[in-house]
Amino acid sequence: MIIANGLTKDYGSRRAIENLRFEARQGEVVGFLGPNGAGKTTTMRILTGYMPPTYGKATVAGYDIVADSLEVRKRVGYLPETVPLYPDMTVFEYLKFMADLRHLPNAEDMVDEALEKVGMEERAEGYISNLSKGMKQRIGLAQALLHKPEVLILDEPTIGLDPAQVVEVRNIIREVGKERTVLLSTHILSEAQQLCDRVLIINKGRIVVEDTPENLQSRLVGGERAILRVRGESDELVPKLKEVPGIQDVKANPDGALEFQFAPGQDPRPLVARTVIGAGYDLLELRPAGLSLEEIFLELTKDSTIS
Amino acid sequence: MRNVWTIASREYRHYFATPIAYVVALLILATVGILFVLILWSTNQQAMYGATPPEVGAIVSPMAFLFLFAAPALTMRLLADEQRTGTMELLLTAPVRDWELVVGKWLGSFLFLLTIIGVTLIFPLVLNRMVTPGIDQGILITSYLGIILVAASFLAIGTAFSSFFSNQVSAFIATLVALVFFWWIVGWPAQVMPIGGEIFTYLELSSRFYNNFLGGILHLSDVVYYLSITALGLFLGTIAVEMRRWR
Numbered sequence: 001m002i003i004a005n006g007l008t009k010d011y012g013s014r015r016a017i018e019n020l021r022f023e024a025r026q027g028e029v030v031g032f033l034g035p036n037g038a039g040k041t042t043t044m045r046i047l048t049g050y051m052p053p054t055y056g057k058a059t060v061a062g063y064d065i066v067a068d069s070l071e072v073r074k075r076v077g078y079l080p081e082t083v084p085l086y087p088d089m090t091v092f093e094y095l096k097f098m099a100d101l102r103h104l105p106n107a108e109d110m111v112d113e114a115l116e117k118v119g120m121e122e123r124a125e126g127y128i129s130n131l132s133k134g135m136k137q138r139i140g141l142a143q144a145l146l147h148k149p150e151v152l153i154l155d156e157p158t159i160g161l162d163p164a165q166v167v168e169v170r171n172i173i174r175e176v177g178k179e180r181t182v183l184l185s186t187h188i189l190s191e192a193q194q195l196c197d198r199v200l201i202i203n204k205g206r207i208v209v210e211d212t213p214e215n216l217q218s219r220l221v222g223g224e225r226a227i228l229r230v231r232g233e234s235d236e237l238v239p240k241l242k243e244v245p246g247i248q249d250v251k252a253n254p255d256g257a258l259e260f261q262f263a264p265g266q267d268p269r270p271l272v273a274r275t276v277i278g279a280g281y282d283l284l285e286l287r288p289a290g291l292s293l294e295e296i297f298l299e300l301t302k303d304s305t306i307s
Numbered sequence: 308m309r310n311v312w313t314i315a316s317r318e319y320r321h322y323f324a325t326p327i328a329y330v331v332a333l334l335i336l337a338t339v340g341i342l343f344v345l346i347l348w349s350t351n352q353q354a355m356y357g358a359t360p361p362e363v364g365a366i367v368s369p370m371a372f373l374f375l376f377a378a379p380a381l382t383m384r385l386l387a388d389e390q391r392t393g394t395m396e397l398l399l400t401a402p403v404r405d406w407e408l409v410v411g412k413w414l415g416s417f418l419f420l421l422t423i424i425g426v427t428l429i430f431p432l433v434l435n436r437m438v439t440p441g442i443d444q445g446i447l448i449t450s451y452l453g454i455i456l457v458a459a460s461f462l463a464i465g466t467a468f469s470s471f472f473s474n475q476v477s478a479f480i481a482t483l484v485a486l487v488f489f490w491w492i493v494g495w496p497a498q499v500m501p502i503g504g505e506i507f508t509y510l511e512l513s514s515r516f517y518n519n520f521l522g523g524i525l526h527l528s529d530v531v532y533y534l535s536i537t538a539l540g541l542f543l544g545t546i547a548v549e550m551r552r553w554r
Contacts, residue, residue, distance in 0.1 A: 084392055
């Protein structure tokens with residue numbers, strides 16, 4: 001649905017993105033992960049037809065973003081980072097305006113449908129200036145969904161929301177993502193983990209790595225990790241644990257827990273549990289502890305190397 | 308074309324929600340109204356000495372002067388505000404062509420000013436009843452056609468400047484300066500040059516209005532002149548919006 005081939009954008013002498021190459025297939029939710037200034041918004045603006053790339057090409061829904069910009073824009077729903085709205089219009093007026101711009105037949109019904117999807121039907125007659133930030137974001141989403149586009153491009157859709165609102169918006173995205181292709185950007189790592197089928201990590205205008213959130217973990221660490229906590233001193237347990245088949249390494253954390261690493265696909269946790277009990281220790285906690293996406297992210301964006 | 312209308316009707320309705328539009332309307336109608344009353348009164352005083360009754364020009368001519376200020380006030384926010392609040396990003400990623408956006412904005416402001424002009428028709432109506440045998444219909448038509456064309460040109464120039472800036476005040480000042488210059492100042496050299504001053508008279512926006520339209524003379528070339536100014540303003544505005552994408 002989205003195919004980007006060598007996208008490069010220069011703002012004067014500053015190169016914002018360089019040679020970006022990626023794809024988002026139909027029905028996928030792809031996440032752009034990166035620190036501020038990495039080039040996520042620039043890439044999205046190019047894909048939505050707001051501005052052309054300096055070099056490179058891209059097609060969205062089969063149309064070239066420069067040659068057939070109007071066709072692309074008809075098929076894309078876009079929520080910019082700033083969630084721009086007209087404060088002096090009512091919610092309904094604004095959505096009707098956007099629906100009219102898109103020449104939607106039955107504009108009023110489409111507006112009602114979109115409002116229902118984001119759960120804002122009751123506020124349709126209110127002025128946009130009276131809405132909270134979370135509600136404004138949902139209206140922005142409604143605008144992006146109005147014309148039932150094949151592709152959704154969302155720039156930091158949950159930024160600035162309180163936790164309850166974040167959950168709401170993520171649910172909407174999850175729901176919508178089942179039928180459409182979604183490209184969203186975020187610098188909240190757990191969000192990428194929760195919502196995305198695939199994640200592209202961007203730093204300083206280049207793609208650093210591209211994979212599913214789960215694979216990223218094992219790729220970086222070379223395995224998976226788990227945390228073990230027992231009652232009392234656990235030093236003597238360490239050599240016993242190292243003997244459990246599948247365990248690659250065991251180390252003691254400063255907080256008293258034991259951390260062990262194992263090869264992906266071989267879950268030694270049942271064996272570990274039996275070993276612990278068999279050795280006479282009380283098992284308090286045994287849980288997976290992958291390298292959080294945060295650690296992966298910081299690691300990868302530190303020196304921009306591909307793992 | 309439908310997009311032009313969608314944008315125009317939104318802008319038109321939006322004017323009625325902004326204080327500036329009401330201030331502009333009030334100023335124009337109040338000024339023209341007061342002047343009208345004063346002229347009628349003073350003519351009345353002079354009637355016994357055989358003073359000529361006022362013409363439509365007395366109504367329309369001050370309007371043209373007021374439009375020098377009204378047009379920048381009405382157009383300053385049209386595109387500058389979209390740029391400032393970020394809604395320009397919405398408009399430029401919607402399936403709307405750049406020229407449709409600019410023309411739509413201009414049309415909204417034009418229809419608003421046209422509404423005000425329409426309200427002023429009450430004055431010639433009153434005048435017609437007070438003057439025997441009635442005012443000159445031909446001059447009425449050409450004068451109003453002239454002021455409508457002048458309004459269209461002014462607003463197009465204002466729309467263009469609004470697209471150049473993201474700051475409303477800059478747009479206002481630039482438009483005002485440009486309008487005053489081309490309405491009036493550009494014609495000065497023609498007055499001092501014995502020959503060769505025609506180019507300046509040509510550029511002077513007001514000359515055709517005062518000399519022809521107000522005098523009841525309708526030349527197609529004059530109509531085309533003002534329409535061309537309008538088209539030029541809209542064209543420059545479209546270019547400016549397009550250039551925003553390339554920055």
